[in-house]
Each structure stands twice: as C-alpha cells, then as structure tokens.
Amino acid sequence: MIPGLKKDVEAAVQEACQRLWGVPPPRVVLETPPKVELGDLALPVAFELAKVLKRPPRKIAEELAPALVLPAVVARRTVEGGGYVNLFLDRPRALARMLGPSGPPPAVPGKTVVEHTNINPNKAAHIGHLRNAVLGDVLVHVFRRLGRKVEVQNYLDDTGVQVADVVVGILRAEELIDPHRASALAAEIRTYLDSFPHDPPGAETRGLGDACWDLYALVGRSYAQDQGLEDARRETLRAVEGAALGETLHGAEAEAAALAGKLAEAVVRCHLKTMERIGVGYDLLPRESDILALHFWSRAFERLKAAGATHLETHGKNAGCWVMRLEGAKEFEGMEDADKVLVRSNGTVTYTGKDVAYQLWKLGVLGIDFEYEPAPYVTPFGDPEFVSSEGDAPLYRTRKDPTGADPAVRGRFGGGTTVINVIDVRQSYPQKVVKEAVRRAGYPEAADRSVHFAYEMVALTPAAADAMGVPLTDEDRARPFVEMSGRRGLGVKADDLLDRLVEKAREQVMARSGGEPPEPGRAEAIAVGALRAYMTRFSRNKVIAFDFDEALAFEGDTGPYLQYASVRAANIFRKLEAQGLTGRLDEAEAASVADLDPALLDDGLWDVVRTCGRTQETLEKVAETLEVSLLVRHALAVGAAFHHLYHTHPILQAEDEATRRARRAALQVVAATLEEVLGVLGVPVPDRM
C-alpha cells in the first residue's frame, strides 16, 4: 500500500532473524489480516521459523515483534493468533502518502505481444469469444498499467475450412437441406458483400454475421446428408489456398476464392464492430493468407528440417506426411500416438504448421516480415473505421507485397520479448505442439518466452439452450452444460446478449427515474460493465455454464454494483461543491492529512483505505498468474467497503471540519482506486446510473 514498505519490512525481518537467532529467515510473505482491527499487514514468519528453531510459533513471534526495526509509517505491532506478527500503520501519515501523486509506472523494457479474439471469420461472434476477448483485453490493460509496452494482435484465419463452408453454402444453396431458406440467406449475404465496406441501405452490420451463422449451421447439417458437398468444400479450400499462394485461377475456382476473401473481410468487420461495443481494440490483424503468400511456412520448414525436428514419413498411417515426432518428449508422455503431422500427404500445411511459422514471427526469430496497410474499413467520410488499441493510430493489417503498403510502419509489429496467446484450454495440445516445434527449430529460449493463456470454455446450461429454442437430445439434457457449436448453430450470439443487457439497463434506469429514458450511451455503459464483470469474475480454469439470469444480474457481485459505487463517490464530491464546501483535496490539503488526529480515522473508515492499498499488488499478481478474476474481486472488495462506509460515515453531514477532511481524504482514495481499477477492467462509468 505504501511504495517500498514491503521491501523495508522484509529487510527488517531478515536483519532481526540474523540478530536474534543467527538464522536466515525463510521467505517473507506479507499477508493482509482478515479484519481491520487486526492490523494492516500480517507476517506469518514465526510459523516458518518454528520448524527451524523447534519452538512454538507464538513464542517466536513475541520475541520477534519488538525486535523489528521498522520504518516510521508503522505505528505499532502486535502478536495475534498462533503467532502472527501484525503491523499497524500510522493512519494519517499513510493516508497522506496514498493521496500523493502516483505518476506513470516506470517503463519496462521489451514488448509483450498479446494475441486474442481470433474468431473464425465465417459467422457472428458468440459469448465464448467474448470471454476470450475480455480476458485478453483486461490483461493488456494490466500490463500497460505496470509499464509494459503491449501490442495486440487478432489473428484472422481467412483461408480455413470454416470460411470455405460458408462459401459452399452461398454457391450451392440450392443443394442444402432447406434450399429455400439457404438461398434467401445466400442472397442476403451477397447484398452485404456488394456494399462492403459499408452496410447495405437500411441494414445493420451485424445482419451479415447473423445470416452467416444460420447458413453455416445449414451447411453443417447438409454435409451429413450429401457427400458431394464435402467435395465442394475441398475444392473451395484448394482455390482459397491457391489464390493466397498467387496461383492464377479461372472460372468457378476464381469465383470461390474471391468470394471467400470478400466474405472473411466483411465478417471480420462485424467482429470488430461487436468488440468495439465492449471497448476492445487491436493494433494488428495478421492474416493467414499472408502467411501463406509470404511463404512463412517454407522458412519455418527449413529450420525444422535443418534441426532434424521433422521428417518425411515413408510408411504407416502418416505415409507421405512431414511429421514431428513427439514420443519421448516429457510433455507428451503416455500418448498413444504422439506424432504430429505438419505437412499433409497432399502437400498442404496443417493449421499447426502455419501456427509454428506465425509463432516464430511473433517471437522475432523467423527472419522475414510482413508488409502492412491500414485495415480496409473506412467510414463514408473516408476515415478509418477502427483505430489501434490505444486509439493513437489506425488499425493495421498484414499485407503480402509492398505495393500500397504503408512504409512508415514497416518492421513495427511482431518480435515480442514475451508472447501471450489467449486461446481456450481445449487447444492445449496443439499449443504445446507449437511451442515444442519452436524449441526444436532451434529456439528453446524463444519457446520459453511464449505463453499459452488457457481459459475454460463458456458452455450453455440446458435451460439457456431451451430459452433459445435450440432442440436438445435427451443426452444433452442430462448434462450439467452443453458445449456451444457453430456447426449446430448452438450458441448465444455476442450481440444478442449485449442487446438484452442494454434493454434491461434501459428498463432499470427508467424504473428508477420515473419513466425518463436514459441519455445516449448510459444504458450501453451499464450493459458493458455487467458483461465485462461477468466474463472476468470466474477463475479462468472454471467452465462458465452460461445462464441468462446470472449474466443479466445487476445486483450483488456485478459490474453495475461497481459502477454505482464509483458514481456515488463522484456524487459526494459534486454535492460538496454545490453546497459551497471543498470537494477534492488539493496538494497542500492532502499533505496536511498527515497531521490529522488518528482517532478520526477509525476502523470503519480505515477498512476501505486498507482495501484500496492492495491495488498495486493485485495488479502484479494478475500479471504474474494471468488470473484476471483477482482484479474483479479486488474491485468488488473496494466497492463493498465503500458502500458500507457510505452508510456509516456521512460526509456532507459530518460533525466538524476535521472529521469531514478525514472522510474526504478516504473518499478521494476510494474514488481514485475505483477509477483506476474499473479503467483496467474496461468497465465504463456513466455520469449517473
């Protein structure tokens, strides 16, 4: 809570241990006591020492406590419980320090590349993608808050089978089950593509994603009944890859490839719009087609071959494939067939293979680079429709050739000293393969700089699936949750959930304001707050069994609870000023807080300050563990402490000036903390609720 305090305390413990017993102390952990009355910091070192010294921890603590040489902000120390040494801060002095200017964090050398979102550009985004994007985005904010330079990439698999599936749906609509509906969807999709990069007159951007969603589900069901369609998919895929590789295509092939390119490009715009709604942005859109075009794979392939990491299989089930052998590797122990195909027998590269090349590039060891251009999404006025994650540049995408590329940004992207891949836990195996490939290609040091940020999926409760009218089998119904499936059309679309949240927020506002509708943006802010808190409050290795009632909750441990706390805090300052009283403390008054009577900072008031003091360590812990939920829980703790204070420590009605000053000071710390933490969480705070 006080910069440098932790270090001082650690040093004091070490010194005392040496002096008293001549032993080096075990690691010094600083905890926060469960209640204010028990102090501000707890040292459980006596428990550790008990093992070495073979004496009861309580006795050790009683000897240790008075022997510690501590900085002056520590007012007193006590021994609690079985042997905790608890420290109590000089409250006025500590509070004055917390009110002091904090300044920007010292810059950390290097660059962190965070890759997230990565939605297949063939249909609307669903709530699982929201979890990915929100987790990634909050992580980006946390890193930046800690002084790290961050680059955000959203990888586009624009040459994959999923895109080919929808292309097949458009071209062969007549052959699908329910041809009538399929044809209508195909026609609708074409109107979108025709007016790209703008929406057709009277249509909404998201309509394209929705139409693709439905058509994709139809295609998925049709494959099961019509083998011919599978051939069409294969041909489409080949055409798409051929186009990327610069082959000259003709007739139907050329048409399919052009359609696929346009479709992916247009659907990505839908995703960017959806993410923009919740405040998520990117710096670069790397495209798989460019990875193919620039032969990134060839380069990676050479390295792998030179290092003996891959070989051409001559017989067995993988005959004709280039394979990476994984048996014997510790991580892959016990696997029945631990070999991974990188190049198929028909010569095409697997997704894993391409990912290896992309990963090498992100880590800065591939040796070749993309060209870059602003993303092709522009407003009717010709301005970029999307900007970089920090809003200071246009959004860029990769490009294969220098023609039309922006020379000013050449070499700007990739080459991360740390690379974080936000990808759900189901892809742990391929992620491990990619990392192993990087290692074996001769870059063990680079492999260590690459991190798979794994999180559990968002699934649907059977009730949620029912609520959407999705037919479930009896088997599904007996499960605790069912996985979403684009192919089955089973899932909750991100925009649909957002719409419902906005609608509910609007109703709530009106219910509280005597029917007056909220001004533009307010209901949206509340909706985004609710969504972001919901998506981040669970541990990342916990499956979210999506439930509408929980996601739409505005009371209790929710985003609106946090927003309300922040709004209330700001309100008090506003009211103070409206009554001719002083609101926020200026620098001089903040300094004077150190001289307040400590009795004015009673436990009730101090509790919230103490909680706010944990912000920095929480941010550090999030960065270290990649556990974003810690930050939401911290925010909720601050909010709860504040709301409690609100009812017990009136400020406008404070009995005297000194009391009011003490409370204003505490309030100022809370307001600043909430603003900071909600900013990092990306939870917007409206002027009013």
Place this chain on the structure above:
RNA sequence: GCGCCCGUAGCUCAGCCCGGAUAGAGCGUCAGACUCCGGAUCUGAAGGUCCCGCGUUCGAAUCGCGGCGGGCGCACCA
C-alpha cells in the same frame, strides 16, 4: 486407456500456488434501515461431513497417495 481441469452453504463462486487467526462473498429465503451524500445500497439471521479414504504435520479446504463423480483433450479439423 492416457493426460489436463472441476468437486466448498439450496444455487453460482472465492479461499488451495505459499498449511495457521471463528471457512468467506453474491444470489435465493427470513427480519430490518435515518424526513439527513441516490435503496442498482446497507445491517442482521438462518444455511457448511470443504466429494470419500489413507498419509504427512503441533496443525490440512490447502501438501502427498489411492478412490468416486463430472467435464475437456488425445486428427492429414481448427
């Protein structure tokens, strides 16, 4: 079969990394809250074999081993 994850209050989850202070929240239920900074709030109550067993330890929700139940992986899909 092998690997990873989950199992804590009626429900949804913290706490487990790093063993220690009466196991904490929210929702739901019940009972309350000032003519005074917004009731999206607050106060209180009821509610727990921390999945089971064995072990380690002065001490286990937390560490180890063995089970049980559930989920997810283990493609020339991504």
